[in-house]
Amino acid sequence: MRGWRPATEEALYGPRGFYRRPEGPAGHFRTSVHASPLFAEAVARLLLLVDEALAHPAELAFVDLGAGRGELVGGVLKALPAEVASRARGYAVERAARPAGLDHRVEWLPEPPAGVTGLLFANEWLDNVPVDVAEVDA
Structure with missing residues (x-):
């Protein structure tokens, strides 16, 4: 399995990679985030x-990692009551480029911000964590 990381990197984040396609991942599958605003409201x-x-x-x-x-x-920002929303800062941590039309209150970062106080949420992150070795046993 050596050498798969560059190919995976290209397939996901390269110029024609999965996460750069115009329709985005939601064009191919749905997660709790895409299914209903109820999930964002619960996280709020x-x-x-x-x-x-x-x-x-x-x-x-x-x-959001x-x-x-x-x-x-x-x-989540949309679902917060006004008093909390006025103090809230949203950070989207993602390697793909910032999408057009995203709420202006969301800061787009390639890695988590340092020195913030709040909640780190990683709902989708584990979907894309590569592993070097996978073993099957009885």
Whole structure:
């Protein structure tokens, strides 16, 4: 299996890679993020619990690791009550380019931000973590 990483990198993130296609991943499959706004609303409720546990910090971060096209982070920001939304910062961590039309409140980053206070959420990230070895046994 040596040498597969460059091919995988090209297939996913290259100029014609899967994550650069115009229709995006949602054009091929649906996840909880794409199926309904209910998932983003549930995650927003989780963020409200985090906000409470952190004693309502001046800035509350929601970091979506493996953000795809930013659907989840945008939906979470939209679902927050006004008082919390005014303090919330959305961060989409994704290697693909920022999609057009994404909520202007979402900061697009290639890696997680340092020194933020809030919730790191990795709903889709584990879908694309390569492994060097896979073994099958009885």
